[in-house]
Amino acid sequence: DAGVIQSPRHEVTEMGQEVTLRCKPISGHDYLFWYRQTMMRGLELLIYFNNNVPIDDSGMPEDRFSAKMPNASFSTLKIQPSEPRDSAVYFCASSPGQRIMLNYGYTFGSGTRLTVV
Amino acid sequence: KQEVTQIPAALSVPEGENLVLNCSFTDSAIYNLQWFRQDPGKGLTSLLLIQSSQREQTSGRLNASLDKSSGRSTLYIAASQPGDSATYLCVRRGNEKLTFGTGTRLTIIP
Numbered sequence: 001d002a003g004v005i006q007s008p009r010h011e012v013t014e015m016g017q018e019v020t021l022r023c024k025p026i027s028g029h030d031y032l033f034w035y036r037q038t039m040m041r042g043l044e045l046l047i048y049f050n051n052n053v054p055i056d057d058s059g060m061p062e063d064r065f066s067a068k069m070p071n072a073s074f075s076t077l078k079i080q081p082s083e084p085r086d087s088a089v090y091f092c093a094s095s096p097g098q099r100i101m102l103n104y105g106y107t108f109g110s111g112t113r114l115t116v117v
Numbered sequence: 118k119q120e121v122t123q124i125p126a127a128l129s130v131p132e133g134e135n136l137v138l139n140c141s142f143t144d145s146a147i148y149n150l151q152w153f154r155q156d157p158g159k160g161l162t163s164l165l166l167i168q169s170s171q172r173e174q175t176s177g178r179l180n181a182s183l184d185k186s187s188g189r190s191t192l193y194i195a196a197s198q199p200g201d202s203a204t205y206l207c208v209r210r211g212n213e214k215l216t217f218g219t220g221t222r223l224t225i226i227p
Contacts, residue, residue, distance in 0.1 A: 042220070091160060105149065105151040106151065107163065108153075108160050
């Protein structure tokens, strides 16, 4: 398995532009998580899905942020419009279903480094 | 509020020494605890996973222990090498969500 795959690895965009981050979880994993990491706040959970359904989006900072999971193998995190304070590394992680989750941890993608200028 | 604290925040040791990284958590109702390393500008790499029913896990030069009653976990690194330099994160899993530790930035001095 190739692991959790995120794209792009780096994104530089101008303030006000729309940004879309992509994630492909490990096949068979029922949970998908989006995290944001900054120097000031560390790792923050933004939203997570179970079987493609958003379960908890309380970490999404503002309405400018939205996430979708149209199928089990793909998720997007969209920021529209982007602002300089959105600059961070965004991680996607996946994990197996609840019943077998005890035997597995979480697998993280390599992250997308977003810079909004 | 569930919190995970790692002490020290930064540690520098000469190559070859054994060392211990500490992690403490306020809520002992955990499913598992996972240790990750993160290299600068990179993602998180899983090192060890300890289930709530386990006391420790070993992988090569790494040994992680878990004491739920005291709310502590330790990561022991034997015979440290410069390649071990990274930030180490302990992550507590309760129910579905993860709670990340504050991290320890480890530097191994050649």
